[in-house]
Amino acid sequence: MENGGCVIEVEGLHTRFGNHVVHEDIDLCVYHGEVLGLVGGSGSGKTALMRQMLGLERPTHGSIRVFGQSLYGHNRKQLRAMRNRCGVLFQKGALFSALSVYDNIALPMRELRTLDEDMIRRLVMLKLKMVDIDARHADKMPAELSGGMIKRIALARAMALDPELLLLDEPTAGLDPELSDGFVKLIQTMRTELTLTIVMATHDLDTLVALSDRIAVLADQRMVALGPLKEVINRNHPFIANFFLGERGKRTLANHVDI
Amino acid sequence: MAEYRGNGSSLVLRRVTAEGGAPRLVLSGSCTLSALGQRLQPLSAKLAEYATDPALQWDLTEIAQMDNAGAVLLWRAWGERRPQHLLLRPEQEKALNLLEMMSPPPPPASRDWLWPVTALGKAVFLLWEHLTSMVILSGQLLLDALYLAVHPGRIPWREISANLYRTGAQALGITALVGFLIGVVLSFLSSRQLQMFGADIFIINILGISIIRELGPLLAAILVAGRSGSSMTAQLGVMRVTEELDALTVMGIPHSLRLVLPKVMALGIAMPLVVLWTSAIALAGGMVVAEIQLGLGYQFFLSKLPDSVPIANLWLGLGKGMVCGMVIALISCHFGLRIKSNTESLGEGTTNSVVTAITVVIIIDAIFAIIFSDVGIK
Structure with missing residues (x-):
């Protein structure tokens, strides 16, 4: 190790x-x-x-x-x-409640300013796939999600930049x-x-x-x-x-x- | 201390000719987001250019590390399918499998051309919903008040007194400051005009009527609506977010009795007192300027005041204060209880609550002005 x-x-x-x-x-x-x-x-x-x-x-x-x-x-x-x-998964997820699931995961990627929107879209979909969240949930707001989904989406966000x-x-x-x-x-x-x-x-x-x-x-x-x-x-x-x-x-x- | 080394070099493209004469593109280095950095865009174009040649053999086996971003970069360059000749390591195979399984993102919803109509309809329904739930809340409060009249032992004295202190006593400073300044400004401007006509003495009428009847109650109500209204809405909203409201419900403690009624009663009691205070300070401010500007003595001002301003104006001002206070508390609680458990809704609810409370305060003032148009004015 x-x-x-x-x-x-x-x-x-x-x-x-x-x-x-x-x-x-x-x-x-x-x-x-x-x-x-x-x-x-x-x-x-x-x-x-x-x-x-x-x-x-x-x-x-x-x-x-x-x-x-x-x-x-x-x-x-x-x-x-x-x-x-570094990627961080907070205890309660800490998803931004004002942003949709998609935007939550896309936010750190957009902040990098090196990725174009098409690439971000593909990456977000890939991350969602990785944590086993269906693409139709991408437009939902965090308030509409169950606890397990919030955790998984928060993990997808933590993994957004492949830390x-x-x-x-x-x-x-x-x-x-x-x-x-x-x-x-x-x-x-x-x-x-x-x-x-x-x-x-x-x-x-x-x-x-x-x-x-x-x-x-x-x-x-x-x-x-x-x-x-x-x-x-x-x-x-x-x-x-x-x-x-x-x-x-x-x-x-x-x-x-x-x- | 062992220093942790970074990702190493960025992606390197090398074009070679393989045995058999076929062209081959060897990729080496790190194909990760952090290693690519600013080179991502130019690299993307270059890769796409290579991908136009179907005979080209892609060799990824020398890539030290490839993350999702790297995989997507290549995948996009290939036009979302594998090139005909591809050399991979097993873990890269897995990453590409994941990309192949990826479902396409849902298309954006088509634009609805009827949106002005639906938006208007929704607004109307929302207004109706607000009105009905406000009526329901008021009715509930009335029932609670009757219940408390029968069971006086259950009156929430502690909550009422806490709210009295927070909305009344703690508001004295800001209302005094604003009241005093408005009194000074009003007195200064009116005395200039009155001097022109030699009607100095009427400053007492102008200040007395306008402050006691209109400005005092209105100023106090607007300040309290902004100050206590917002805090009441935010308090209930945070209680919703932290599930405290639900905890109260399952304990069998009704929200209206424990949370709303004490606020409404406390503000109903505190507001007339705050109005009295604001009017008194505003009059004091006006009196100071009248002395400086017109030479009207304090004693003369005070002794003349009861003659020029009928006592009905004071009762009118206090009555307005009480009604406004209860309505402010009611509106704030109504919006507070409607907040959903997310931050967006909390901010929106608080803003709506304050805006509505101030608007309604002004409407109430106008209604009072019409109903009591022939009361208290000689």
């Missing part, structure tokens, strides 16, 4: 909201081409860490580098070029099991076609086990474990014991891997 070094590099990260300490001294390297699952209890700062990786929030101390570049203090052009290489790095925040939350299996398959297929680096924060053990190459566990403000699933579940920590080896966890693991 260690081909090409770190796509995201987190060094000595501390986060505090007022007096509340969220992260304490976190180091993390996301390798090129891997899927890193980020787990942790509610309030363990998964989403905060994701937002910091995206440059939406600043850590109190420490640095985050994406594609070897710091997220702060360099010029707009570089930052933009870097952002075009090398994809950040998924709770990709399967709010989907029924069948849809979330479909989602997992979708990501797996995309990985075979493109070299994707994926960081995924999730609560869903099925998704985590099915997709992750490595798992990072956040608990007690620190990263208590980082490594492949087998290594992680052998770590002795109350959260890990609870999350992976509880009633539900055992059942899921039994389905997926032979440990």
Whole structure:
């Protein structure tokens, strides 16, 4: 997995909201081409860490580098070029409610200003096909869509510029099991076609086990474990014991891997 | 630290002659959106040019990476079908299969020439819908009021008092500022005119009647419609977006009783008081200028005011205030409850609510002027 070094590099990260300490001294390297699952209890700062990786929030101390570049203090052009290489799927989709499905996916392509409208039309249709959405839904507004469709269209938008790095925040939350299996398959297929680096924060053990190459566990403000699933579940920590080896966890693991 | 390297070089086209003498085009490098960048358009034209030669053999096996944009670029150059001679790697095969399966985008809807008629019809129906649902809401409020009269223990005092504070007390600053300035301007302009005729004393009549009867209530109502009306609509709208309204419904708490009625009652109580306040401040502003401009003393002004302005004007102004306040709250809540759960609708609903509220306030003022045309004027 260690081909090409770190796509995201987190060094000595501390986060505090007022007096509340969220992260304490976190180091993390996301390798090129891997899927890193980020787990942790509610309030363990998964989403905060994701937002910091995206440059939406600043850590109190420490640095985050994406594609070897710091997220702060360099010029707009570089930052933009870097952002075009990342795709983000937000927890609730974050589709622009004023735009149709088609325009939502076409927006990042139009912003590039190198693609002509004919090319954009073909690409949008291709992305819709990729996430298994029928072309007749292209003119609908986000308000008319179901939760599963919003997630898939948001993924299509995240993939609009064929990013090398994809950040998924709770990709399967709010989907029924069948849809979330479909989602997992979708990501797996995309990985075979493109070299994707994926960081995924999730609560869903099925998704985590099915997709992750490595798992990072956040608990007690620190990263208590980082490594492949087998290594992680052998770590002795109350959260890990609870999350992976509880009633539900055992059942899921039994389905997926032979440990 | 291991530096992550970028995509490498962009797409390179190389024309060679294969064994057997057939021409062959070898593509190498990265065929991805980020690697192509600005070269996309010229490359597209060049590829299309090559594609006109049916004997040409396309060799894609040396392409390091090809993403969807790259695949579409080639696909379009080929005229949406595979060229006769094509060398591919398995993963490229899959990407092309996906393109082959892609359904053509739906044609744009044809233009409907009857659109002015349908648009007008829709507008009329929309107006009718607004009117009926407004009547339904008012009726519901009346029923709620009757219910509360029988069960006084269920009167939502806390909501009423919170709304009183928000729509009344917090509006005092802005209404005072606007009222004072209007009083100053009105007094200044009228006193100039009156001086010409030596009718200085009538400044009291002009200021008294116009401010107490018309300007005070109207100014206060317009300000409150913009200020509290918009916030009421937005509040209910956000409650719709976040499903709070639905949560109330399933708890068996009616919207009209808990959300609409307190707002209507609070604004009905607060508005006359705000009107009184605005009129008083506007008169004070006028009085200051009358003193400076015409030398009319404050004491003289105040003692003369009751003689020149019949008390009926004050009641008329307060009555107008109460009616306007309740109507503003009703309209704002009506629009707020109609908002659908998306941002577009939220913005549109708030705008419509404020515009409608201000228009209706002016209409109410006109109706009052006609009905009470012979009240309070000597």
